[in-house]
Amino acid sequence: xxxxxxxxxxxxxxxxxxxxxxxxxxxxxxxxxxxxxxxxxxxxxxxxxxxxxxxxxxxxxxxxxxxxxxxxxxxxxxxxxxxxxxxxxxxxxxxxxxxxxxxxxxxxxxxxxxxxxxxxxxxxxxxxxxxxxxxxxxxxxxxxxxxxxxxxxxxxxxxxxxx
Amino acid sequence: xxxxxxxxxxxxxxxxxxxxxxxxxxxxxxxxxxxxxxxxxxxxxxxxxxxxxxxxxxxxxxxxxxxxxxxxxxxxxxxxxxxxxxxxxxxxxxxxxxxxxxxxxxxxxxxxxxxxxxxxxxxxxxxxxxxxxxxxxxxxxxxxxxxxxxxxxxxxxxxxxxxxxxxxxxxxxxxxxxxxxxxxxxxxxxxxxxxxxxxxxxxxxxx
Numbered sequence: 315x316x317x318x319x320x321x322x323x324x325x326x327x328x329x330x331x332x333x334x335x336x337x338x339x340x341x342x343x344x345x346x347x348x349x350x351x352x353x354x355x356x357x358x359x360x361x362x363x364x365x366x367x368x369x370x371x372x373x374x375x376x377x378x379x380x381x382x383x384x385x386x387x388x389x390x391x392x393x394x395x396x397x398x399x400x401x402x403x404x405x406x407x408x409x410x411x412x413x414x415x416x417x418x419x420x421x422x423x424x425x426x427x428x429x430x431x432x433x434x435x436x437x438x439x440x441x442x443x444x445x446x447x448x449x450x451x452x453x454x455x456x457x458x459x460x461x462x463x464x465x466x467x468x469x470x471x472x473x474x475x476x477x
Numbered sequence: 478x479x480x481x482x483x484x485x486x487x488x489x490x491x492x493x494x495x496x497x498x499x500x501x502x503x504x505x506x507x508x509x510x511x512x513x514x515x516x517x518x519x520x521x522x523x524x525x526x527x528x529x530x531x532x533x534x535x536x537x538x539x540x541x542x543x544x545x546x547x548x549x550x551x552x553x554x555x556x557x558x559x560x561x562x563x564x565x566x567x568x569x570x571x572x573x574x575x576x577x578x579x580x581x582x583x584x585x586x587x588x589x590x591x592x593x594x595x596x597x598x599x600x601x602x603x604x605x606x607x608x609x610x611x612x613x614x615x616x617x618x619x620x621x622x623x624x625x626x627x628x629x630x631x632x633x634x635x636x637x638x639x640x641x642x643x644x645x646x647x648x649x650x651x652x653x654x655x656x657x658x659x660x661x662x663x664x665x666x667x668x669x670x671x672x673x674x675x676x677x678x679x680x681x682x683x684x
Contacts, residue, residue: 320570321493332665349662356658398666405663409656416652423645 323383326351335398344372344390345397353377357385363404369395478573479524479546480537481506481563483641489565500562506534508561514551522548522557534563537640576642581635586611590627 326332330350338344349357357375364373372390389397495504507530514520524536524545536545551557568575585592586608597604610633636644 323569324567325493331668332661349665352658352662355655356662359655360662402663402666405659405666409659409663412652412656412659416649419645419648419652 318381323353324351338388338390341372341390343393343397344388347387347389347397347401348384349387350384352385353383354385357387359408360387360401360404363408364389364400367400367404370400479527479548480576480639480641481534482537483534483576484643484646485531485533486565486642491566492564500564502530504564506531506563508563509559510548510561511556511558512551513556514553517553520551520555522551524548527561539640576638576647577636578639579635579637581633583608583610583633584629584631585614586633587614587616589614589617590629591623592629 332350334348334350336346336348338346354377357377361373361375364370369392370389371392372388375385375387377385387401389401391397391400490504492500492504495501497504508527509530510522510527512520512522512526524547525538525543526545526548527536529535538545549557566574568577588595595601595605613633614631634648636647638644638647642650
């Protein structure tokens with residue numbers, strides 16, 4: 315009866331800030347980010363990405379109440395940086411990561427749809443590598459073996475240069 | 478619930494954001510259905526009999542011979558004349574807007590990383606069949622020393638949709654939505670850095 319409207323889960327009300335930043339009085343270099351209208355989807359990946367950063371001493375989130383549509387993200391860093399900066403970096407890294415996943419996915423779809431495509435799916439597994447990065451040739455571009463799209467770093471970075 | 482072909486979904490606005498008062502063609506699609514049963518027996522009404530106002534949006538079918546989903550059944554003399562409005566939405570508000578029927582997820586099908594501790598009677602190998610994804614990876618040599626620092630690098634997803642979108646577009650859109658969400662956060666953080674809009678002004682400086 316007095317349940318909030320469902321759309322309040324994801325529509326930011328007028329005059330409410332998407333992120334409000336609170337200082338933690340008991341911990342040095344620690345900020346709490348209250349992120350409005352987001353849930354585990356964002357908070358969890360952000361926390362995970364933050365924990366990969368060696369400068370982050372503490373990163374955790376919680377969703378205080380099921381009917382309060384925000385998450386609290388608390389981040390503590392070493393004195394070398396600030397929580398805001400590491401959160402920025404984490405967001406940036408995740409954006410790049412999803413971009414890479416998408417372009418690798420796109421390339422794979424393109425390869426499967428390619429008219430010349432007899433199925434080039436790898437028969438041998440690990441170590442086949444993928445040849446021919448510079449070309450859009452569906453045959454030589456065995457993105458299928460770039461299986462670690464979800465993984466981090468390294469070679470995912472050069473995936474998107476074709477596109 | 479009747480899935481509607483949604484490959485043009487990006488061209489629609491949310492009614493909430495639309496300038497119209499009730500609904501319009503920019504934020505919704507109208508469907509009409511007018512059937513009367515005149516013959517003996519039951520007249521079954523299928524979703525394909527809905528007449529759409531937008532050629533790109535129609536009830537999902539499995540092929541040209543598929544009549545779609547049964548909406549209702551009429552007996553002799555009964556008649557239905559309805560006007561339906563389809564609007565765009567987000568599955569977080571209601572699952573009817575979810576194009577996704579099922580998602581399967583797996584990593585490390587050989588359990589090389591030993592994240593799983595299988596229960597078995599006599600032999601793990603015999604009692605736990607390998608999934609199809611196991612063909613994609615090699616099993617570690619059981620005699621080799623266990624690499625406790627190894628992390629999963631390959632993840633397997635099975636994506637099934639209800640037919641309103643192709644699974645390919647679904648994955649594509651998912652990455653895009655995540656990026657949009659992150660982009661929103663980044664914008665919000667930049668705003669917070671702006672001293673004028675910052676409620677933290679009167680507090681001590683951070684750090």
